[in-house]
Amino acid sequence: MHAGVDVGGTKVLAVELAGAGDDLVVAATAQVPMPGRSASEAEVEDAVARAVLEVAAGRPLTRVGVSTAGLVDREGERVRFAAHLPWRDAPVRARLAERVGAPVVLANDANCAAHAELVAGALRGASSALLVTVGTGIGGAVVLDGRVVLGANGMAGEFGHVQVVPDGLPCECGLRGCWEQYCSGRALERVMRVALGSHLDGPEVAALARNGDPVARQAFATVGTWLGVGIAGLVSAFDPEAVVVGGGVSAVGDLLLEPARRRLLDALQATAYRDVPRLVATRFGPEAGAVGAALLADPARTPA
Amino acid sequence: MHAGVDVGGTKVLAVELAGAGDDLVVAATAQVPMPGRSASEAEVEDAVARAVLEVAAGRPLTRVGVSTAGLVDREGERVRFAAHLPWRDAPVRARLAERVGAPVVLANDANCAAHAELVAGALRGASSALLVTVGTGIGGAVVLDGRVVLGANGMAGEFGHVQVVPDGLPCECGLRGCWEQYCSGRALERVMRVALGSHLDGPEVAALARNGDPVARQAFATVGTWLGVGIAGLVSAFDPEAVVVGGGVSAVGDLLLEPARRRLLDALQATAYRDVPRLVATRFGPEAGAVGAALLADPARTPA
Numbered sequence: 001m002h003a004g005v006d007v008g009g010t011k012v013l014a015v016e017l018a019g020a021g022d023d024l025v026v027a028a029t030a031q032v033p034m035p036g037r038s039a040s041e042a043e044v045e046d047a048v049a050r051a052v053l054e055v056a057a058g059r060p061l062t063r064v065g066v067s068t069a070g071l072v073d074r075e076g077e078r079v080r081f082a083a084h085l086p087w088r089d090a091p092v093r094a095r096l097a098e099r100v101g102a103p104v105v106l107a108n109d110a111n112c113a114a115h116a117e118l119v120a121g122a123l124r125g126a127s128s129a130l131l132v133t134v135g136t137g138i139g140g141a142v143v144l145d146g147r148v149v150l151g152a153n154g155m156a157g158e159f160g161h162v163q164v165v166p167d168g169l170p171c172e173c174g175l176r177g178c179w180e181q182y183c184s185g186r187a188l189e190r191v192m193r194v195a196l197g198s199h200l201d202g203p204e205v206a207a208l209a210r211n212g213d214p215v216a217r218q219a220f221a222t223v224g225t226w227l228g229v230g231i232a233g234l235v236s237a238f239d240p241e242a243v244v245v246g247g248g249v250s251a252v253g254d255l256l257l258e259p260a261r262r263r264l265l266d267a268l269q270a271t272a273y274r275d276v277p278r279l280v281a282t283r284f285g286p287e288a289g290a291v292g293a294a295l296l297a298d299p300a301r302t303p304a
Numbered sequence: 305m306h307a308g309v310d311v312g313g314t315k316v317l318a319v320e321l322a323g324a325g326d327d328l329v330v331a332a333t334a335q336v337p338m339p340g341r342s343a344s345e346a347e348v349e350d351a352v353a354r355a356v357l358e359v360a361a362g363r364p365l366t367r368v369g370v371s372t373a374g375l376v377d378r379e380g381e382r383v384r385f386a387a388h389l390p391w392r393d394a395p396v397r398a399r400l401a402e403r404v405g406a407p408v409v410l411a412n413d414a415n416c417a418a419h420a421e422l423v424a425g426a427l428r429g430a431s432s433a434l435l436v437t438v439g440t441g442i443g444g445a446v447v448l449d450g451r452v453v454l455g456a457n458g459m460a461g462e463f464g465h466v467q468v469v470p471d472g473l474p475c476e477c478g479l480r481g482c483w484e485q486y487c488s489g490r491a492l493e494r495v496m497r498v499a500l501g502s503h504l505d506g507p508e509v510a511a512l513a514r515n516g517d518p519v520a521r522q523a524f525a526t527v528g529t530w531l532g533v534g535i536a537g538l539v540s541a542f543d544p545e546a547v548v549v550g551g552g553v554s555a556v557g558d559l560l561l562e563p564a565r566r567r568l569l570d571a572l573q574a575t576a577y578r579d580v581p582r583l584v585a586t587r588f589g590p591e592a593g594a595v596g597a598a599l600l601a602d603p604a605r606t607p608a
Contacts (some may be wrong), residue, residue, distance in 0.1 A: 071577055080577035088575060128456055142542060144448050151543025152432055153578040161573035166469055173573045233466040233540060238446065239455025269465035269477045272455040273375055273384035273393060280508040 001059045004294025005052050005097050006109055007044070007068040007285075009084035009136035010034050014051035020301040024120040026287055030054035049099040060101035065293030067112035068092065069139065074154035076106045083160075083172050084136055104194040105296045110139035110157055111148045112292030113246050113282060118143060118304045119295050120254045121244075121283030128240040132159060132231060133247035133289075134223075134256070138180040142238060145213060160184075164230055181225040185249050191219040217255060224256040228263025235277055248281035253281055282300070305363045308598025309525040310413055310591075311372040313440035314338050318355035319594040324605040328424040330591055332531025335359035345390045353403040365406035369597030371444065372396065373418035374420035380410045387464075387476050388440055409600045414443035414461055415452045416596030417550050417586060422447060423599050423606050424598035425548075425587030432544045435586070436463060437551035437593075438531060438560070442484040446542065464488075468534055486530040489553050510556050521559060524589040527544070539572060539581055550586035552589050557585055 005014040011033050018027035032051040035043045039102075044226035052064055070082025077094070093106040114131040119124040123131075126144050127141055131193055133139040138160035149156045160180035161173050168177025181187060184204040192200050195215050200208070202268040208216035243264075261279050265271060284291045295301055309318040322331035334572040336355040339347045339574040356368055374386025381398070397410040411419075418435040427435075431450050442464035446453040453460045464484035465477050470509050472481025485491060489506040496504050498520050500507040504512070510522035535547055547568075552562055565583050569575060588595045599605055 029570065071574055081574045089327075128453075128460075140541070144453055148447060149432075152545040152581065153543050155574075155578055156541070156543040157484060158540050158543070158573065160351070162540050163533065164467075164470070166533070175571060175573060178573075179574040229467065229470070233537065236466045237444070237538060238463050239451075239457050239459070239462070241456040267467060267479060268377055268481075269462065269479060270385040274459055277456065 001056060002062050002064070002294060002298035003052050003055050004065040004067065004290045004292070004297060005048055006112070006289035006293060007066065007085065008034070008109065010071060012047045012051040013089050013287065013290045014169065015287060015294055016302060017291065017294045017298065020304045021120055024291075024301060026291060028055055029287070036085070039086055041090055044086060045095055045099055048096055052100050060299045061100055063103045063105065063297040065295070065297035066092070066097070066126070066252040067095055067109040067293035070107055070111050071153070071155050071158065074107045074150050078236055083176070103276050105293070106158070107163055107293065107296060108139070108141075108154070109133070109289040110141040112149075113284070113288035113298065114141035114143055114148050114292070116284050116288045116295055117244050117282055117290035118146065121288070122280050123242060123244055124166070126239065126242050129242045129244060130234055130238060130240045131157070131233070131244045131246065132227070134183060134227060134249040135185055135247035137184050139247070143240070147244060157202065159230065159234065161281035162230065162233070164226070173250070179230045180225070183223050183230060187226070188219055188223050188249060191222050192216065195219065202249060209255050216235065219251055221256045221259040223249065224259030225263045228260035229267060229280065231260060232264050232267035234262065240277050242277050243279045244282050245279065246288045248286055249282055251285060258280060305360060305601035306366050306368070306598060307359050308357050308369040308594045308596070308601060310416070310593035310597060311352055311370065311389065312338070312413065312593070313373060315549050316351045316355040317591065317594045318359040319598055319602035320359050321595065321598045321602065321605060325607045328605060330595060332359055334393045334592070336597070341388070342391060344426055345394055348390060349399055349403055352400055356404050361372055363402055364442040367407045367409065367601040368400070368404050369409045369411070369416070369599070369601035370396070370400055371411060371413040371593035371597035373413050373441075375407055375457070375459050375462065376410055376412045377452050381439060391413075409597070411597065411600060412443070412445075412458070412461070413437070413593040416600065417588070417592035418445035418447055418452050420592045420596035420597070421450070421548050422450065425592070426584050427548055430546050432542070433546045433548060434538055434542060434544050435461070435550065436531070436535060438487060438549065438553040439489055439551035441488050443551070447544070453548060463534065463538065466534065466537070467543045468530070483530070486564050487527050487534060491521055491526050491530070492553060495526050496520065499523065513556055513559050517557065524556055524559045525563040526564030527553065529567045531560065532564035533571060535564060535583065539568065544581050546577060546581050547583045548586050548593045550589060551584065552590055554585055555589060561585060572602055
């Protein structure tokens with residue numbers, strides 16, 4: 001069997017696919033929590049292997065696609081840097097191939113998610129598009145001519161550290177005013193902490209917002225407005241047909257996306273003379289990275 | 305003969321080319337001032353035709369390439385909007401073809417400049433690159449797989465109205481904090497006005513800076529630092545091999561580019577794990593738009 005696995009800041013998710021194209025579905029999943037922020041490289045690799053072997057459930061693995069946060073080199077061999085993972089210029093593809101006992105294809109998580117949406121999701125038929133994932137941090141991908149752009153270093157789509165506020169909030173990356181300080185699960189938690197004086201995690205804020213809590217809804221509107229600010233800049237630069245938003249924070253849907261759409265319209269120049277790109281949620285939601293990785297591992301599921 | 309003509313905020317420049325590839329040169333030029341900010345569409349079109357007919361000097365025109373500031377549609381038929389020109393959704397290609405009595409190819413000025421640099425300039429051999437022009441405002445172009453990306457509306461590369469300062473300086477486009485308010489000829493003039501209390505135009509500031517005047521040099525350093533801020537965001541998003549800077553303000557060379565290079569290094573995440581793209585001046589300088597337009601008009605000058 002083929003598996004896809006996504007390595008995020010808080011958990012590892014492995015999937016098995018069935019079907020193809022519009023009928024593509026996730027047939028099985030396995031989830032393993034990340035072993036904490038001070039975990040070693042080996043502990044993270046153990047967690048990845050455990051999730052993959054759990055979804056395989058004893059069946060032999062033909063090939064495994066690995067989707068990971070962080071900067072993956074153009075060759076798909078190494079994770080060069082990941083803000084929320086311990087890998088530093090680490091030969092992750094070869095190490096994981098040894099652990100799971102099968103060939104591995106390695107790619108950036110947002111690039112995997114964009115691939116999934118292009119093959120079978122919200123970007124089917126799109127020539128130019130952007131994907132923005134709003135989770136622990138921000139990830140992204142650039143699609144031109146119907147395929148994911150890698151960039152000279154394999155780092156195209158690293159939107160999280162675009163500066164949106166000069167001398168703004170400090171970021172773990174060492175810079176200030178990075179977009180992900182204003183638009184991410186952590187930003188959502190910070191906005192709620194300022195408003196309430198106590199800590200709620202992202203899923204708790206989402207549950208409150210879905211139940212109509214005005215403070216939680218305002219927190220999503222604040223983060224959504226910053227989402228629109230950043231997207232407007234990217235749309236000015238690349239002029240895509242569509243922008244698709246994924247990542248855990250986007251699970252609330254229009255509570256996040258509607259403020260982003262409004263801000264995009266307000267912040268884009270010459271909207272009377274252009275089509276404003278549609279801003280939509282991913283089809284595959286929090287599974288998009290794992291689905292894209294599984295599609296890379298099993299190209300037969302991609303319609304010609 | 306083939307001609308190329310560039311329509312800018314302050315002047316119209318027509319060129320005739322000779323040679324090809326590395327040996328490409330501008331053989332003749334003709335320049336006509338723009339008829340002022342309140343000029344009609346017809347007055348601007350007259351100025352363009354005058355420059356073209358002057359460079360043709362009585363010879364029959366085979367085809368004319370027109371490079372213009374503003375948003376050109378994907379089909380190369382209409383100028384949809386231009387902040388510093390009167391055209392509003394105007395069928396400029398057909399009108400100019402009638403005025404010059406020859407077929408016309410119409411494209412955005414920064415896209416033309418990028419084409420010139422790809423064919424015969426600073427971007428020869430580059431697969432992925434960005435071009436930023438710093439003149440009256442900011443223009444730009446995105447290069448992928450060795451060719452200029454148009455975007456869904458033909459508007460890729462409109463970097464000037466990317467927001468770099470939330471609620472920043474008001475812009476003619478109606479937005480606030482646009483990059484070109486901080487990095488352009490007008491920004492340079494504003495910085496000098498604040499420092500000296502009197503008005504100097506861009507070429508006067510450049511002359512002072514070349515002669516070592518510390519206030520003028522600091523003004524270029526300020527504008528150059530903002531150039532680096534904006535480029536850093538674009539490099540994070542697109543990960544190009546090279547960034548080439550053109551436009552009138554860049555004629556001072558490293559007085560502008562060195563502060564931009566420093567800021568790019570400071571503002572880019574994970575520079576230990578990536579190649580930082582080279583940041584260089586255009587080969588064709590203020591003539592790049594006209595040269596690119598002339599190359600579009602005369603594809604035989606583009607090496608296979």
